[in-house]
Amino acid sequence: MADKKTDDKPGLSDPITLRLPVDILADIEKIAETADRSRSWVIVRALKYYLINEGSDLLEIRQGLEDVKAGRVHDAEEVFAELERLSREDAA
Template sequence: MADKPVLSDPITLRVPIDILEDIEKIAEASERSRSWVIVRALKYYMINEGSDILDIRKGLEDIEAGRVHDAEEVFAELERLSRDDAA
């Protein structure tokens, strides 16, 4: 059996009425709570768009910290490796 996730304190969220109505319909149809439906939707967001945003933020942090490689050096190394593989 999977461990239950650690939950935050309750939060307040305002959503447009039409979205809330759809959430309630989905919750009822799937015999789940509104919270379950909302958390599931947030997980999908985090896997897709949210992940992209976090990756960009990490890249910007790497640049600020100087964790970068010169593009010309990278291309030269790839070219060298390509020649070595062809030999």
Template sequence: MSDRALSDPITMRLPVDVLTEIEEIAAISNRSRSWVFVRALKAYLASEGREIIELAQAKRDLDAGKGTELDAIIDEVEAIAKGAAA
């Protein structure tokens, strides 16, 4: 048995078609439904979920004055481009 810490059980309602696919994947891979759920959630968290968190952090940073004005970035890019063209 794994020493991994587990949460309390949760209850969730799913569309029947989603649950059917989860059960089919679990049966084919000889795994539990929980295993399939965790894998699916980890994949979501690694992509779209991570993006949501990063965008929220960026907004907090901007609200805290940690951003750079777009005009300053454009000026810097133009200066680099002019230097590269010379």
């Protein structure tokens, strides 16, 4: 069954509680004040940046592990043979 909270507000945010070290929160507040933005805006932007960089690597690893578990794999010898065939076609 779907979570009613997310069904009622598709595309909107979900509030969370987060404990941050005091020094990090101080920097977030300084950045928010300087940029004339909310602390939430700064935190969301930082999390998006993380997800694009380190987070995407972890998500790709997870997807690869799920593919292996589900049997969505290719035999390495077949892959190398196909690459060899394609490189010969390109050379011709």
